[in-house]
Amino acid sequence: MTGYMIYEKNDAQKNKMYVEMHKEAFADFGVDIKLVLTDKIYKEHKMELGKPDFVINRSRDYIISKEYEKIGIRVFNSSEVTRIANNKGLTYKFLKGKVPFMPTEYEKLMLISGVNVNNNLISYPYVLKSCSGHGGSQVFMINSNDDEEIAIKKIENDKFVKQQCCTDLGKDVRVYIIGNKVVAAVLRTSEKSFKSNYSLGGNVSLYDLNETERKYVDTITQMLPMDFAAIDFIFNNGQAAFNEIEDAAGARMLYSISDIDIVKMQVEYMMKELKKSCIAKN
Known part of the structure; x- marks a missing residue:
């Protein structure tokens, strides 16, 4: 059995160890993992997909997932997860009225869900985020019109959302999910920035989610x-x-503070899912 692990070139360089960890974990099941870069798939304005037994799409490109799904190949995550999760505006629209988030503006549309701030009008300071940014990139604190103009220039032609600041800046929780189940949660804090990402120097510790x-x-x-x-x-x-x-979430900080081997858990989950698919086809 062969699986493709798909990355953009720059991300593949940053995640060499993560790819190797997957290769080693899959080898225990007799499965060969091949690293495939998106520029090898997109050639001369057409796609060259290849025929693996399954795909792990870490490229954040939902079209690649969709094309594999069309030919009956199991993709982790699905194209729908990749499509929604990698566009912050679509994510907030999708979850509007379902879970609370700060008042948000996307494409001139105000998205309100649960958190009432200043009659749900966005005021300074607020956060401007590129819709496709990840890892804390292209997230800007806005205190004036000048700040907004500079931020929009920096994200170039990408769509963006404006979101009212929360009160507890420099603090967030990342919840790791496998097969819809919580594996672990990590509290990230920063005393230097309103962004608490581990990759940007935030402090991390395991966190117990409450019932809500x-x-x-x-x-x-x-x-x-x-x-x-x-x-x-x-x-x-x-x-x-x-x-x-985060569709293609990293796990460095989880390994740094716990003995949870989330890559091994992911691989065991995928093997069970692939076995189910084989049984269903037969």
């Missing part, structure tokens, strides 16, 4: 079933508010 936070996670995974992803929450007046879904 677990209900939010359940609501999201019921609406958008996930093979493996992360759900991030920020805090407003001490209460969790949804922030984003």
Whole structure:
């Protein structure tokens, strides 16, 4: 059995160890994992997919997932997860009225869900985020019109969302999901920045979700079933508010503070899912 692990070239360089960990874990099941870069798939304005037994799409490109799904190949995550999770505007639209998040503006549309701030009007300071940014990139604190103009220039032609600031800046929780179930949650904090990402120097520790936070996670995974992803929450007046879904979430910080081998768990989950698919086909 052969699986493709798909990355963009730059991300593949950053995640060499992660790819090797998957190769080693799959080898225990006699499965060969091949690293495939997106520029090898997109050639001369057409796609060259190849025929693996399954695909792990870490490229954040839902079209690749969709094309594989069309020819009956199992993709982790599904194209729908990749499509929604990698566009913050679509994510907030999708979850509007289902879980609380800070008042948000996307394509001139105000999206309100649960957190009432200033009559749900966005005012300074607020956060401007590129819809496709990840890992804390292209997220800007806005205190004036000048700040907004500079931020929009920096994200170039990408769509963006404007979101009212939460009260508890520099603090969030990442919840790791495998097969719609919570594996672990990690609290990230920063005293230097309103962004608490581990890759940007944030402090991390294991976190116990309360009952309400677990209900939010359940609501999201019921609406958008996930093979493996992360759900991030920020805090407003001490209460969790949804922030984003990471389709291609990293696990460095989880390994740094725990003995949880999440790659091994992901591989065991995928093998069970592939076995189910084989039984269903036969």
